[in-house]
Amino acid sequence: MEKDNVFTRLYKILLSPRDTFQKITKKPTRFLIIFPGIILLYSLIFYFLFFSPNIWKNLFFIQFSGLSLLSLLGIFYAVVLIFALVFISLLLIINFLRQMITHKGKKKKLVALNHYFYSLTPFLIILTQIPFLIIFKGYYNLLGLNILYFGIFIVVLGLHVYYFATAVGVGLNLSKIKTIFIGIIFSLLILGLFLFLYYLIFYSQFSYSFLGYLV
Amino acid sequence: MKIQPYKKFFWIIVLCFLLIFPIIVGIINYNKTRSTDVLNRVANYTMKEMDFSFGSWGKGIMMDGLLHAYNLTGNIEYLNFVKYWTDQSIRTQTEDGIFSHGETTVGDATAIGPSVLYFYEITNDSYYLNSAIRNMEFLIKYPPRTPEGGISHRMPNLELWIDTVHMICPFLAKLGIILNNETIIDEAVDQIFIHDKYLKDNNTGLYAHIWNNDPSGADDPYIWARGNGWMTTAIVELLTIIPPTHDNYSDLILLLQDAIPKISALQDNDTGLWHTIMNDTSTGLETSCAELFSYSIALAIDRGWIMEAGNKSVALKAYNAVINMVDDYGVVKGVSGGTGWDSYGAPIYQRAISWGQGLFPKMYRLFQELGW
Numbered sequence: 001m002e003k004d005n006v007f008t009r010l011y012k013i014l015l016s017p018r019d020t021f022q023k024i025t026k027k028p029t030r031f032l033i034i035f036p037g038i039i040l041l042y043s044l045i046f047y048f049l050f051f052s053p054n055i056w057k058n059l060f061f062i063q064f065s066g067l068s069l070l071s072l073l074g075i076f077y078a079v080v081l082i083f084a085l086v087f088i089s090l091l092l093i094i095n096f097l098r099q100m101i102t103h104k105g106k107k108k109k110l111v112a113l114n115h116y117f118y119s120l121t122p123f124l125i126i127l128t129q130i131p132f133l134i135i136f137k138g139y140y141n142l143l144g145l146n147i148l149y150f151g152i153f154i155v156v157l158g159l160h161v162y163y164f165a166t167a168v169g170v171g172l173n174l175s176k177i178k179t180i181f182i183g184i185i186f187s188l189l190i191l192g193l194f195l196f197l198y199y200l201i202f203y204s205q206f207s208y209s210f211l212g213y214l215v
Numbered sequence: 216m217k218i219q220p221y222k223k224f225f226w227i228i229v230l231c232f233l234l235i236f237p238i239i240v241g242i243i244n245y246n247k248t249r250s251t252d253v254l255n256r257v258a259n260y261t262m263k264e265m266d267f268s269f270g271s272w273g274k275g276i277m278m279d280g281l282l283h284a285y286n287l288t289g290n291i292e293y294l295n296f297v298k299y300w301t302d303q304s305i306r307t308q309t310e311d312g313i314f315s316h317g318e319t320t321v322g323d324a325t326a327i328g329p330s331v332l333y334f335y336e337i338t339n340d341s342y343y344l345n346s347a348i349r350n351m352e353f354l355i356k357y358p359p360r361t362p363e364g365g366i367s368h369r370m371p372n373l374e375l376w377i378d379t380v381h382m383i384c385p386f387l388a389k390l391g392i393i394l395n396n397e398t399i400i401d402e403a404v405d406q407i408f409i410h411d412k413y414l415k416d417n418n419t420g421l422y423a424h425i426w427n428n429d430p431s432g433a434d435d436p437y438i439w440a441r442g443n444g445w446m447t448t449a450i451v452e453l454l455t456i457i458p459p460t461h462d463n464y465s466d467l468i469l470l471l472q473d474a475i476p477k478i479s480a481l482q483d484n485d486t487g488l489w490h491t492i493m494n495d496t497s498t499g500l501e502t503s504c505a506e507l508f509s510y511s512i513a514l515a516i517d518r519g520w521i522m523e524a525g526n527k528s529v530a531l532k533a534y535n536a537v538i539n540m541v542d543d544y545g546v547v548k549g550v551s552g553g554t555g556w557d558s559y560g561a562p563i564y565q566r567a568i569s570w571g572q573g574l575f576p577k578m579y580r581l582f583q584e585l586g587w
Contacts, residue, residue: 015222128233136241141289143240152233 006033013121017163021115021170028114035113038088041120042080045156048126048133091116115167122159125152161187253541254579258284258293260545261572267300269307269316272382273569274300275326280573282333287580301330305346312353314346320369321358322379325350328386332393347390351399354383361428364402365409373428375413380406381445385452392456404463407450411470419494420477422446440489441551441570444507447474451514468520471511475521478508479529487536491551502540502549506574509533513581527587534582537575547571 006029012020028034095112129152132138140149161183169179258281267274278297285293304327309317314324314331328350335343358366359373366383368376384403391399413426416438424442425435450471457464481493488500489508512530515521540548550564550571 014226125230125233128230129237131234132237132241135238137288137290139241139288140237143237143244145237145240148237 006037009118010121010124013118013163017166018170021118021163021167024114024118024167025111025171028108028110029117031110031113034110034117035084035088038084038113038117038120039077039080041117041123042084043077044123044126046080046083048129048153088113088116111171115171116164119160119164119167121163122156125156125159157190161190253538253545254284254287254576255290256543256545257541257547257572257575257579258290258545260567262293262296265567265569265572267303271315271319271569272323272326272378273573274304274315275324275328275330275382276570276573278327278330278573280576282330283580284576287576287583297330298334301327301334301343305331305342308346308349311357312349312351314350320376321367322354322383323368325354325386326382328383329389332386332389335393344393347386348394351387351390354387355399355402359428361409361413363409363412364405365413366406367428368425375410375426377410377414377422377424377439377442378445380410380449384449385456388453388456400457400461403453404457404461404467407446407453407467407470408463410446420473421493422474437495438493440491440493440501440504441507443474443478443493444504444511447471447478447511447515448507451511451518451520454518454520455514471515471520475512475515475526479512479526482508482529482532487532488549499551500549501551502537502547503551503568503571503574505533505537506547506571506578509537510574510578510581513585513587517581517585531587534578534587537578541575547575 004023004027009020009024009029091112092109095109129138136143140146164186165179165183168174168182169176174182261277261281265277267277278300281293281297284290285297304315304324307316308314311317313319314327317324328347331343331347331350334340335347354366358370360366361373361375365375366379367373368379384406387403387406388400391397391401391403411422414422414424416423416436419438421438422443423434423436424439427434450467454464454467454471478489478493482489483500486500488502488505490496490498491501491504492498509530512521512526513534516523516526516530537547542548546565546567548565548571550568552564552568
């Protein structure tokens with residue numbers, strides 16, 4: 001009999017997403033595995049964003065001047081946790097609203113969480129960059145690999161959107177067009193988040209300088 | 216569930232490519248990453264062992280240097296470090312507007328100004344801009360001036376020091392651009408010409424260190440190498456900041472074109488450095504002037520303000536000489552200490568000096584970006 005656990009599911013998502021999500025819908029993974037899994041996968045994307053030398057660091061870490069590495073790691077995981085909780089809450093709210101509007105029967109919250117977690121599978125691609133980040137200190141810019149860096153980032157996010165839309169489509173038996181629509185909405189949400197952060201940091205005149213007093 | 220074999224094959228190829236390709240690029244360009252080690256050594260030593268606690272031009276130069284190190288390597292440590300000391304410099308800004316406790320001469324602490332403006336530009340936080348404006352207002356309002364408006368290096372005596380042009384002019388020009396204020400930009404440019412008028416030596420065509428308004432006070436007529444480096448660097452940096460349409464843009468280039476051949480002619484052939492009094496070979500060979508000269512000459516060539524022929528070799532020779540002066544710990548050796556009247560005979564230090572440390576990343580970054 002075929003093995004069916006978290007790891008095989010993560011692997012099979014890449015190869016056969018629709019079939020795998022159908023399996024997940026019927027038999028979702030436990031919450032105690034899902035939630036830490038979301039944190040871990042978020043850590044990967046944030047690590048790629050913030051610990052390798054690149055322009056995204058300016059957006060966030062610049063404010064945390066002079067803090068020790070331990071404090072920085074603490075702040076890093078606090079940011080990861082907040083993002084995870086925000087996204088999961090949004091997911092649960094949308095799921096609740098969908099139930100209210102469609103009266104299509106209860107969709108289990110755990111299934112929704114599973115769909116979200118397994119749609120984060122593309123983030124595992126970032127593991128291929130860890131040797132480069134460690135050995136060559138992530139010198140994408142210095143080595144003229146900016147296109148690779150941004151390409152990986154865009155592909156990972158793009159696949160995440162694709163898998164999430166596929167999962168929702170499979171779970172709700174949606175048509176292809178509706179599935180694509182879900183994907184577009186989700187992409188816009190992610191884009192909106194980045195634009196909001198960009199606005200918050202560069203245009204909102206919100207002063208972060210008090211953080212200098214922490215040191 | 217039937218999985219198409221080609222899909223497995225596709226993902227294996229993609230993941231292997233993503234894993235191996237950047238590592239191969241890294242190996243091929245190993246020298247590039249390795250050579251940044253000298254920069255990292257200097258930057259790390261600067262962060263760990265140099266004193267940033269109170270204001271001086273050295274502090275500002277080091278902070279600016281570390282920002283150059285960050286911009287080349289992307290190492291967030293450098294950025295975080297400079298951010299901390301920029302915040303500290305503002306926190307300790309005097310009521311008059313001098314950064315970092317104000318325990319210095321008029322314009323020396325303004326060397327911290329470029330870092331303040333850097334953080335304003337990337338955070339858009341008015342905290343930094345307001346601080347920069349307070350410092351600018353101090354420079355404009357309080358120090359004594361010559362009849363032409365030359366800003367004194369010290370108070371209350373009226374003295375023009377060649378150091379001032381480097382410490383205040385790029386900062387004022389940059390602030391003027393940010394505020395879209397032509398008066399401030401013109402002030403920055405005017406200071407160059409006023410200092411040129413008072414400090415240019417008629418015999419050599421290079422710059423003396425100090426002019427003193429007090430007839431009983433001492434001038435310092437020596438053709439101090441680092442001072443001439445302050446001037447050429449101030450000019451090239453101004454030229455990168457102000458618009459080419461500025462009335463005095465071409466006049467600044469002419470000053471550069473006049474000075475650089477004279478500077479180049481005095482380079483020591485054996486070492487690539489310059490004597491600390493440029494036209495006195497009995498004085499020691501000094502490193503920080505070579506950092507400034509190589510930087511300003513290289514930038515001038517790149518921007519087309521001077522010809523490459525005859526100048527590139529001077530810049531490269533100076534650059535290589537400076538690289539050879541960095542020891543395994545990251546100390547830039549051969550830098551002279553604070554220089555005033557008649558201290559040129561003092562030994563040239565083999566220990567770390569703040570401006571020697573701070574000028575290195577700026578020079579290094581430029582040469583890496585030019586690919587020389």
